[in-house]
Amino acid sequence: MQSTTRLFDDNSRKALADAPLQQALGKLSSNFTVKRALAAARLPEFEALRDQARDIKDHVLAHLDIYLERFEANVVAQGGVVHWCRDADEARATVLAICHEAGARTATKSKSMITEEIALNDHLEANGIEPIETDLGEYIIQLRHEHPSHLIAPAIHLNKNQVEATFRAAHTDLPPGRNLEEPRSLLEEARAKLRRRFLDADVGITGANMLIAETGSIVTVTNEGNADLTMTLPRVHIAIASIEKIVPTLEDATTLLRVLARSATGQENSVYTTFATGSRRTDDADGPSAFHVVLLDGGRSSLIGGAFQDMLRCIRCGACLNHCPVYGAIGGHAYGWVYSGPIGSVLTPGLIGIAEAAKLPGASTLCGRCEAVCPVRIPLPRLLRQWREKEFEQGLQSKTARFGLGLWAFLARRPQLYRAVVGVVMRILGRLARRHGSFYNLPFAAGWTADRELPAPEGRTFIDQWRARAGGHR
Amino acid sequence: MNTSSLQPPASPRIGLFVTCLVDVVRPSIGFAAVRLLEAAGARVEVPLAQTCCGQPAYNSGDREDTCAIARQVIEAFAGFDYVVAPSGSCAGMLRRHYPELFETADPWRARAEDLAGRTWELLSFLADVMQADIVGDWPARATYHDACSGLRELGVKTQPRSLLAGIAGLELIEAPTAETCCGFGGTFCVKYPDISTKIVDAKLDDAAATGAGLLLGGDLGCLMNIAGRAKRRGVPLEVRHTAEVLAGMTDLPAIGSGRG
Numbered sequence A: 001m002q003s004t005t006r007l008f009d010d011n012s013r014k015a016l017a018d019a020p021l022q023q024a025l026g027k028l029s030s031n032f033t034v035k036r037a038l039a040a041a042r043l044p045e046f047e048a049l050r051d052q053a054r055d056i057k058d059h060v061l062a063h064l065d066i067y068l069e070r071f072e073a074n075v076v077a078q079g080g081v082v083h084w085c086r087d088a089d090e091a092r093a094t095v096l097a098i099c100h101e102a103g104a105r106t107a108t109k110s111k112s113m114i115t116e117e118i119a120l121n122d123h124l125e126a127n128g129i130e131p132i133e134t135d136l137g138e139y140i141i142q143l144r145h146e147h148p149s150h151l152i153a154p155a156i157h158l159n160k161n162q163v164e165a166t167f168r169a170a171h172t173d174l175p176p177g178r179n180l181e182e183p184r185s186l187l188e189e190a191r192a193k194l195r196r197r198f199l200d201a202d203v204g205i206t207g208a209n210m211l212i213a214e215t216g217s218i219v220t221v222t223n224e225g226n227a228d229l230t231m232t233l234p235r236v237h238i239a240i241a242s243i244e245k246i247v248p249t250l251e252d253a254t255t256l257l258r259v260l261a262r263s264a265t266g267q268e269n270s271v272y273t274t275f276a277t278g279s280r281r282t283d284d285a286d287g288p289s290a291f292h293v294v295l296l297d298g299g300r301s302s303l304i305g306g307a308f309q310d311m312l313r314c315i316r317c318g319a320c321l322n323h324c325p326v327y328g329a330i331g332g333h334a335y336g337w338v339y340s341g342p343i344g345s346v347l348t349p350g351l352i353g354i355a356e357a358a359k360l361p362g363a364s365t366l367c368g369r370c371e372a373v374c375p376v377r378i379p380l381p382r383l384l385r386q387w388r389e390k391e392f393e394q395g396l397q398s399k400t401a402r403f404g405l406g407l408w409a410f411l412a413r414r415p416q417l418y419r420a421v422v423g424v425v426m427r428i429l430g431r432l433a434r435r436h437g438s439f440y441n442l443p444f445a446a447g448w449t450a451d452r453e454l455p456a457p458e459g460r461t462f463i464d465q466w467r468a469r470a471g472g473h474r
Numbered sequence B: 001m002n003t004s005s006l007q008p009p010a011s012p013r014i015g016l017f018v019t020c021l022v023d024v025v026r027p028s029i030g031f032a033a034v035r036l037l038e039a040a041g042a043r044v045e046v047p048l049a050q051t052c053c054g055q056p057a058y059n060s061g062d063r064e065d066t067c068a069i070a071r072q073v074i075e076a077f078a079g080f081d082y083v084v085a086p087s088g089s090c091a092g093m094l095r096r097h098y099p100e101l102f103e104t105a106d107p108w109r110a111r112a113e114d115l116a117g118r119t120w121e122l123l124s125f126l127a128d129v130m131q132a133d134i135v136g137d138w139p140a141r142a143t144y145h146d147a148c149s150g151l152r153e154l155g156v157k158t159q160p161r162s163l164l165a166g167i168a169g170l171e172l173i174e175a176p177t178a179e180t181c182c183g184f185g186g187t188f189c190v191k192y193p194d195i196s197t198k199i200v201d202a203k204l205d206d207a208a209a210t211g212a213g214l215l216l217g218g219d220l221g222c223l224m225n226i227a228g229r230a231k232r233r234g235v236p237l238e239v240r241h242t243a244e245v246l247a248g249m250t251d252l253p254a255i256g257s258g259r260g
């Protein structure tokens, strides 16, 4: 996917002015954060499970090669094929080749962020294969030629009226006078449209929430059951996942599942949790005759063993987005690439480079709520700060910011000089604003005073008063 | 947490880390801290070689200046029984982040850890260590802002509330979003002012919805942000640092209000 993260400032200004988006974001708290808190509170061992989940992922990342090879051996033993892809180009080419080989004209898809990362839909379309998104949210944004704005709720930026308009514009074969007032009727209409497509598709492409090394299974988690239809109805099933999605055992997978849905939506379990293993066996009632797993590295292996490895623990639950004040203000699209919110701001520089994504690590108040809710305890604020260090080292911050910080640091490292300077400045400012108590406008604090008053200093600094009163230490 | 530090010496010697914002913008909070600490039986000293905890540099990725400032603070606050700051953010910096600045083998690491073990945020220090008994009287309806670092790095949540319970007439009305960030974030609010404004507006709306005319909190940065935005929007909300109220310094103009 092409990134627009360089335009973060413009993107976010537009997002702040987008009324339907703001209305949708206003519901994040009641839809997600409140429910997550209740789910966590209901399960006494939730905090201990988070520790276990973190440890499982850390263990995997330390032995990734072993588990990936074990996974491949077990996929092959179950009649499947594993394709190792270094980057987006290789992954796209691999999927296309499988589709061509199957003589595919249409491919159903269930939600997969990796296919967003490698811009698979564009590639398939350009090569004469029609991709059909089957997750309701993904279906809507595909009709609108948009990208997901949330890890688990891809169309969260839209309201019902927008969806209705989209359906009316796309489903021109249906009576124009039909009633689409209720969300239910929108869902029914999408279902009816998709039913045929499910049955006609030659290839089904799913993501995978986890890959299980000991069985060669993939795990998908949905609330709509669309992943199941996508993988069982067509002749060929392609599961596409990044390498860090691996877990050693079924037992480990269940530990992660116990924190995943609770963190994501506050559900104990998603409605559908599916373990798919290999291709159809002779005594299976259904299933694909060919099973492919496309494993994408996509820059992840270069993060292993480095200062940013922790971000590879992510299980894409979306909790950090739901609890982030910045995401809550601007939504997902403003971040300009596949991943948004706190995890997007650490992942994007890691996957497409800090120069391209330089605007993201700074776009956080470091309030720490993301880390407080992350089911695998990723220290997101620390990772954001580490990216800021990289930016600082590479001189990627604005000249004004660097100059201001440099001047401030020069003074802060020299207490006597600092005292002399701030002492004078505060006396002047204090006198200027004594009556009003704050500044409406200060030229060197324009970023602050554009939208808020700057509370004025009282006048003499604490240290000056203390020194005058007691002669230093007393 | 070092549990032995919960039994303070009879009259502990305290180094007050004033914090740069309190020092220059609202020294009264510093004097409120002194008054409260002394009333609780501590001896308060103020090392003059202090400027700032270094967060502006730390959060901007400037590791070298951060370490230099950290060493300066470690040096200035050597030897005190406790180091107390009227800010969860600055106390969190000393307590949680200073040790991480230095490699394990670096001698400064041990000194940073020693400082971290002695450092407290003012309100939690008064409640948890000094077990201060605060008695006062001030009729007001207040709501509380749990500033992020204090809350999530240091667990400051119940302490200010239990201290405020000693102020007769003060009614605390909790906002459901008391723990949500106010959008200050240090340099964040000037680098991304539009987003910051959106966040602080939500905070103000939630605070106003409680019906309280007063917002209290323990971090001046957040309070300046909230007060500054309230004044610009004309939201009638007084903003004060909790220490001022506990120390009976309520005749001060509220943050951002004039004397005229």
Ligand code: SF4
Pocket: A151, A263, A313, A314, A315, A316, A317, A318, A319, A320, A321, A343, A370, A373, A374, A375, A376, A377, A378
């Ligand atoms: S970083 Fe943590 S909270 Fe955010 S999506 Fe990943 S697992 Fe969930």
